[in-house]
Amino acid sequence: MRKSSLSLTVQMGALLAGLAVLVFFSVGFYLFQALASQLRDRDDVELRERLAQVQHLLEETSNADAIATDPHRFLDVVEVRRGLLLVIRDSHGADLMANTPDRSFIPPQGSGMANVRRADGAEVRVLAGTGRVGKSGQQVQLILARSDVERSALLKAYQVKVLSAAVAGALLSATLGFFLVRHGLGKVRALASQARQVTAHNLAIRLDAESAPEELRLLADSFNEVLERLQASFDSLSQFADDLAHDLRTPLNNMMLQTEVLLAQPRSTDDYQQLLASNHEEAARLARMVESILFLARADHDQVSLSTESLDAKEELERIAEYFEGPASDVGVRFSVAATGHVTADPQLLRRAVSNLVANAVRYTPPEGGIMLEANVEGPAVAISVTNPGPGIDAADLPRIFDRFYRSDKARSSKSSSAGLGLAIVKSIMALHRGQVTVHSVPHGLTRFTLIFPG
Numbered sequence: 001m002r003k004s005s006l007s008l009t010v011q012m013g014a015l016l017a018g019l020a021v022l023v024f025f026s027v028g029f030y031l032f033q034a035l036a037s038q039l040r041d042r043d044d045v046e047l048r049e050r051l052a053q054v055q056h057l058l059e060e061t062s063n064a065d066a067i068a069t070d071p072h073r074f075l076d077v078v079e080v081r082r083g084l085l086l087v088i089r090d091s092h093g094a095d096l097m098a099n100t101p102d103r104s105f106i107p108p109q110g111s112g113m114a115n116v117r118r119a120d121g122a123e124v125r126v127l128a129g130t131g132r133v134g135k136s137g138q139q140v141q142l143i144l145a146r147s148d149v150e151r152s153a154l155l156k157a158y159q160v161k162v163l164s165a166a167v168a169g170a171l172l173s174a175t176l177g178f179f180l181v182r183h184g185l186g187k188v189r190a191l192a193s194q195a196r197q198v199t200a201h202n203l204a205i206r207l208d209a210e211s212a213p214e215e216l217r218l219l220a221d222s223f224n225e226v227l228e229r230l231q232a233s234f235d236s237l238s239q240f241a242d243d244l245a246h247d248l249r250t251p252l253n254n255m256m257l258q259t260e261v262l263l264a265q266p267r268s269t270d271d272y273q274q275l276l277a278s279n280h281e282e283a284a285r286l287a288r289m290v291e292s293i294l295f296l297a298r299a300d301h302d303q304v305s306l307s308t309e310s311l312d313a314k315e316e317l318e319r320i321a322e323y324f325e326g327p328a329s330d331v332g333v334r335f336s337v338a339a340t341g342h343v344t345a346d347p348q349l350l351r352r353a354v355s356n357l358v359a360n361a362v363r364y365t366p367p368e369g370g371i372m373l374e375a376n377v378e379g380p381a382v383a384i385s386v387t388n389p390g391p392g393i394d395a396a397d398l399p400r401i402f403d404r405f406y407r408s409d410k411a412r413s414s415k416s417s418s419a420g421l422g423l424a425i426v427k428s429i430m431a432l433h434r435g436q437v438t439v440h441s442v443p444h445g446l447t448r449f450t451l452i453f454p455g
Contacts, residue, residue: 012181017174024166024173032155032162039151040125044113047127050084051144053077058131064090064138071097083147085124088131088140096140105145116145123148187211191220203231248289251282295425306346306432313375313382314339320351321373324358332367339375343382343453345433353429353437354384356422357449361388364447380455381435387448393441401439402427426451 057073067074067088074097078084087106088097104119105126116126126145133140194207206227209220255278262275314337321335328335343350354373361371365388372387393401404424426449430437435454441447 009178009182009185012185013174013178016177016181017170020173020177021166021170024169028162028166032159035158036151036155039154043125043146043151044127047113047125047144047146050078051127051129051142054086054088054142054144055129055131058133058140060134062134063136064096064133064140067096067133067140071099075099078144083150085143085145085147087143089143090140091138093141106143187216191216191223195223198227203227203234248286251285255279255282289421293421295428306349308344308346308433310342310344311347311350313341313343313384316343316347316350317354317373317375317384320354320358323355324362328362328371331362331365332369333362333365334370335373336370337373339373339384341375341377341382343375343384344455345453349429349432353426353451354386356426357386357451360422361386361390361447364388364390366390378452382453382455383450384453385448385450387446389446390444392443392445392447393439394443398439398441402437 078086085100089095105116105124107114114126117123124145124147129142131140131142191207198205206224207220209217258275317337317339321337369389375384402423404421426437435452438450
């Protein structure tokens with residue numbers, strides 16, 4: 001069962017909403033703290049100003065008793081309804097004037113600014129100081145405080161507004177973000193629609209990478225490259241299937257036709273023996289073809305294990321030349337070997353690759369011609385080449401001679417025992433060794449195949 005998942009639009013919209021909530025609430029928290037700090041600083045300034053006014057009024061008061069008998073001047077400076085509290089005490093601690101019966105906010109000692117919690121749990125900001133009364137110079141204690149009720153109410157109202165703005169901003173950002181993401185991903189949907197049109201029968205379609213955003217252009221180009229490789233592989237597979245069917249049909253038809261002709265009427269023992277020999281030859285040809293196809297299939301999937309070792313290049317080339325000495329002498333072809341150095345390779349695969357090249361060289365070298373086998377050290381690599389004279393290979397055929405079942409000599413291919421897999425096997429062997437094979441051919445001149453083994 002396919003596991004359901006949220007669309008990319010929903011996921012990105014939710015992500016934008018989450019970021020918007022985080023940003024709005026962070027900004028709101030910062031503004032709230034900034035306002036609270038500013039209000040606290042403003043209250044401190046106001047307390048100091050009020051204390052200075054009280055001290056000034058004390059200087060205009062004749063004596064301490066006048067403070068108790070005429071407190072209205074002081075009450076006008078500190079208004080209880082605004083949360084301002086004032087207590088004036090003499091030097092012995094007796095109250096001279098107070099605008100509140102509460103004494104829980106009075107600090108036990110000292111002067112200066114402090115936070116004090118009242119008996120009812122409210123926090124007040126307290127400023128304690130001293131003053132001198134009139135000309136008598138009598139010193140009194142001043143305790144001035146401001147309740148946080150007004151400030152708390154203001155901050156609470158501000159907090160509600162900030163929260164409301166943050167929620168509204170987050171919802172608006174989430175909504176706009178969803179539609180913006182949806183609009184932005186429209187190009188993705190367009191590319192997906194183009195990709196859905198690609199089928200096995202219509203591999204020529206390519207995504208329109210030019211109209212895609214820059215972030216998606218790399219994806220579209222990569223997808224088009226995959227389609228290029230897929231189309232090439234599909235065409236190669238189709239051609240391979242056609243060539244395979246054709247090459248398998250020829251020996252099978254030969255075997256069936258010869259057998260039907262022979263069985264049409266009684267034959268002698270010699271005729272049956274000739275038929276069996278011919279059928280055995282065709283069966284051997286089929287077996288070699290199947291073995292080559294299986295090798296190529298295993299090589300394509302890296303299922304061929306390598307057992308590399310250091311080999312004497314001259315010794316290996318002389319061994320191959322000796323093996324082909326008989327077939328070559330039958331057609332008047334001679335060998336020459338000039339090799340130096342050691343090559344690191346799998347012995348069996350090296351011999352198979354070079355033997356395939358030599359077999360082709362023997363097939364196309366004219367009588368009295370010579371085949372040169374060479375090996376040279378080129379830096380960290382070793383190059384093994386097979387050179388022979390002959391008709392050469394047309395420039396138009398060079399890019400395809402390593403394709404499976406491809407034969408450049410169409411006139412001779414039907415008569416040849418070759419299935420057109422030899423050079424494809426050479427290319428696969430070199431790919432297994434992380435090397436390469438090159439070819440240089442001059443029409444009616446020399447043809448040179450070179451195997452380059454890395455060091």
